[in-house]
Every structure is written in structure tokens, then in C-alpha cells.
Amino acid sequence: MENNNKKYSALHEKAGISPPEIISSSAVEQIQESRKIQPSSIELFRGILSGNITALSRAITLVESSNSNHLTKANEVINACLPHANKSIRIGITGVPGVGKSTFIEVFGKHLTGLGKKVAVLAVDPSSTISHGSILGDKTRMEELVKDANAFIRPSASGETLGGVARKTRETITLCEAFGFDTILIETVGVGQSETAVHSMVDFFLLLKIAGAGDELQGIKRGIMEMADAIVINKADGDNIRKSNLAKVEFGSALHLFPAKKSGWTATASTCSALTHDGIPEVWQTIEKFIELTKGNNYFQEKRTEQNQYWMLETINEQLKSNFYDHPEIKKLLDSTKSAVQNDEISPFAAAQIVLKRYFKE
Known part of the structure; x- marks a missing residue:
């Protein structure tokens, strides 16, 4: 403790202030850490463009910080990155807890990197600091994808408000695009307000379902189904194949009852298995068809412009x-x-x- 106090006294002497009599080891380490030279905004920007994953992670940490000085620096990096962004496909993925989002995303992400894509996985989970929900465990559960050199997984930022977490995710997208990720997957924690926030920052919105889950969420199902560009019945394997096919028909019929989308796209229903990988390539083919259609009729760019204003x-x-x-x-x-x-x-x-x-x- 005496040795720590001497270190701390020296730091305070340089700063021109009187040190307290007792200081803990952790406090000394924090002060010493704060004295380390941090990269400038231009250095972070150059690092991001050159493919330095450490620079990207540091820039995202600035975006997530509530420190006003960090906010200024983050904005400088984001503004510098903007001309190099907007070149990805942004895909929102949602579904109730237990539907298999993380497993699906890992298998889907591996499929995309196998096609030569660079994939970033982000999460929107404003409740994580309170409930310690499963979103923050994605990096440990996506064991294969996290080791993929062409993939990047970032758990959601800590935050009490949906707007704050969603805004940080939106800015993180810009950084990831400037880095070179051409496919951004944005996962939500479940069903609720976060779906609306994610829908307002993606090009394609995918709703994962499982057969036989019941209609406990009937009250909010319609609103989310209306936002969906595709519904995929996951876990269509083993004894669940027949039920999954029936569910696909039911959801497919329901989708045709909704008003026509401004995009000109008709939402689809399909099945897949993250376990056997059946149906995974078809999910990407559906997304490619959507992108081809919406870029052809200019809806793709119109939606992005509206999202920026939003x-x-x-x-x-x-x-x-x-x-x-x-x-x-x-x-x-x-x-x-x-x-x-x-x-x-x-x-x-x-x-x-x-x-x-x-x-x-x-």
C-alpha cells in the first residue's frame, strides 16, 4: 500500500494537486491507465480503413461511451468514415427467446463468409445491464463464427434506453462498413420495441419462428409480421419437419393478407435448420432477390435516405x-x-x- 501511495503521490505532484493519504491499488492502476496515450481520431480512422480490428473496436468503444470528450472524438471518426460507408447489406434478425437466433446467425454467418463475404454481427439489447440477457453471451456461444477471420461479433452496448443503444448500433454500422464489412447482421433480444428500432436501420428484416410455439404473443405478432420481409421457421429437423412445413404454409397465407409493401416485395415464408444447415443457402438467395428488386426500383436508396432522416x-x-x-x-x-x-x-x-x-x- 505504501508503494502504491508513493506512485499515486508522484502522479498528483505532476498534476499539481495534493494526494489523499490512502489510495487503493485499483485506483492507482486506473490513473496509470488513463495516462496512456490514446490514438487520435485520425489514427483510428486510418486504422479502420487499413483493416485494423483494434482500431475498429476502440472506435466503437468511443461511440458507446457517455463521456462528452469521447463523444466529440467518436463523431470525428464517424464523419471521416461516412464517405467510405453505405456499401453493405444490412439485415435485421429477430425472434422470441428460444427460437435459435444465435445458432442461426452463426450458421448463416459461416455460410456468408464461405461465399467470400465479410460479416459483422451487432446486437440491440437495452435491457442487458439489468437482466443480463443472453445477447451478451453471443461471442461465447458463436464459437465457430468468432474464430472466423472474416467475421466480427460485437455485443450490444450497455444502456438503459432503447434510443441510446439503438443510436450507438446505428453509428457502429457506419464504422463497420468503412472497415470493409459488406454484410451487417443486427440481432434483437426478442420481441418488443427493439424490433421497430432495428427495422429503421436495416435493408432486410428477417423474423425467425419455430413451429408449435403457441400464440402467446398474438397481440404483437401482427405488427412484427408486417415489418418482416421474410419469415423463416427454424429448427425444421427431425420430428419437427412436418410441423415446420405446416407452419410455413400458415404464415405464408397470413403474409398475403397484409397490405402491399412500398418496396414492391412480397414477404416469403420458408423453413430451415441451423442444425443440419438445410434451407440456410435459400435464406441468402431470398435476400439477394430482395436487394436486386429494391435496387432496381430505387426503393433501396429511398429507404436509406428516410432512415438517415429518422x-x-x-x-x-x-x-x-x-x-x-x-x-x-x-x-x-x-x-x-x-x-x-x-x-x-x-x-x-x-x-x-x-x-x-x-x-x-x-
Whole structure:
């Protein structure tokens, strides 16, 4: 401990401040780590273009950081990468927990790298810091894909809000495209709001299902099915083949009941097995047909332009919300107005107006 204090005192002496009497080993290591020279934004940018995976990982870490200095540096890297991005196919993959997303993505990703593709796998999971969900285990469960030189797997960033995690994923896409990944797979944690966020950043949206799962999610199934460009019944192997084929027919019939898509594409239903690899090549063939159609009728570029505008507005909304709740005066006022609302001294709507007027006056 005495030795650590001497190291820490030396650091503080250089910084021109008085050191505390006691300092832990971990704190000393953190200070020493912070003193290491970090690469500049231009060095990270050059590293990304040259195919340096460490530079890509560091840049993504900057994007994920909540530090304002890191945000400035991240924006510099992203802006530099923009002219080298937008050359990939972005595929969103969703499905309820247990449908086999990770296994499917590993087999599908290996199929794509076998075709000479460079694949990046990203995840949108705003709940991971609370529930410690399975998304963060993807790198350990995709044992073959993680060892593939033409693949890159990045678990979702820590975050409490969907908007924040989704925005970081959207910016990570730009970095991965500039690096040279031509196929981006974006996985969602399950079924819910994250589907809408992912749909707004991909070209093709794939919904994974399994036969015989029941209709427990009937209430939200329609909305997600309407977003889907293809429904794939996974785990179509062994005794499950017959049920999977029946499910394919049912979902195929249901898809024809939905309104026509602006893309001119008719959503398809098919089966596959991540275990036997049956149907996996056909999934990619379906995506290729979709891309050929939408690039031919200009929908592909129109959708990307709309998505860029959407994320600009979403980022503005998120920043305004963050600034509002982080404002010191608003924090104090919120505490008092919450108590007044709870005691029925003022209506929620009147209380909200008071807080908002104070904020805009400030």
C-alpha cells in the first residue's frame, strides 16, 4: 500500500494537486491507465480503413461511451468514415427467446463468409445491464463464427434506453462498413420495441419462428409480421419437419393478407435448420432477390435516405430528453412536483406544464 501511495503521490505532484493519504491499488492502476496515450481520431480512422480490428473496436468503444470528450472524438471518426460507408447489406434478425437466433446467425454467418463475404454481427439489447440477457453471451456461444477471420461479433452496448443503444448500433454500422464489412447482421433480444428500432436501420428484416410455439404473443405478432420481409421457421429437423412445413404454409397465407409493401416485395415464408444447415443457402438467395428488386426500383436508396432522416430526429429527441432530465434545476423541481402530484395537490398535466415552463425559461 505504501508503494502504491508513493506512485499515486508522484502522479498528483505532476498534476499539481495534493494526494489523499490512502489510495487503493485499483485506483492507482486506473490513473496509470488513463495516462496512456490514446490514438487520435485520425489514427483510428486510418486504422479502420487499413483493416485494423483494434482500431475498429476502440472506435466503437468511443461511440458507446457517455463521456462528452469521447463523444466529440467518436463523431470525428464517424464523419471521416461516412464517405467510405453505405456499401453493405444490412439485415435485421429477430425472434422470441428460444427460437435459435444465435445458432442461426452463426450458421448463416459461416455460410456468408464461405461465399467470400465479410460479416459483422451487432446486437440491440437495452435491457442487458439489468437482466443480463443472453445477447451478451453471443461471442461465447458463436464459437465457430468468432474464430472466423472474416467475421466480427460485437455485443450490444450497455444502456438503459432503447434510443441510446439503438443510436450507438446505428453509428457502429457506419464504422463497420468503412472497415470493409459488406454484410451487417443486427440481432434483437426478442420481441418488443427493439424490433421497430432495428427495422429503421436495416435493408432486410428477417423474423425467425419455430413451429408449435403457441400464440402467446398474438397481440404483437401482427405488427412484427408486417415489418418482416421474410419469415423463416427454424429448427425444421427431425420430428419437427412436418410441423415446420405446416407452419410455413400458415404464415405464408397470413403474409398475403397484409397490405402491399412500398418496396414492391412480397414477404416469403420458408423453413430451415441451423442444425443440419438445410434451407440456410435459400435464406441468402431470398435476400439477394430482395436487394436486386429494391435496387432496381430505387426503393433501396429511398429507404436509406428516410432512415438517415429518422435517426437525425431520433438523436435530437434523445438529446433534448437527456438535457431536460439532467438539468439541476429541473431535478429539484421534479422532486417537489412529484410529491404534489402524489398528494393530489395538483394534476399531473398542470405539474408537467410548470416543469416545462421552468425548463424553457432557463
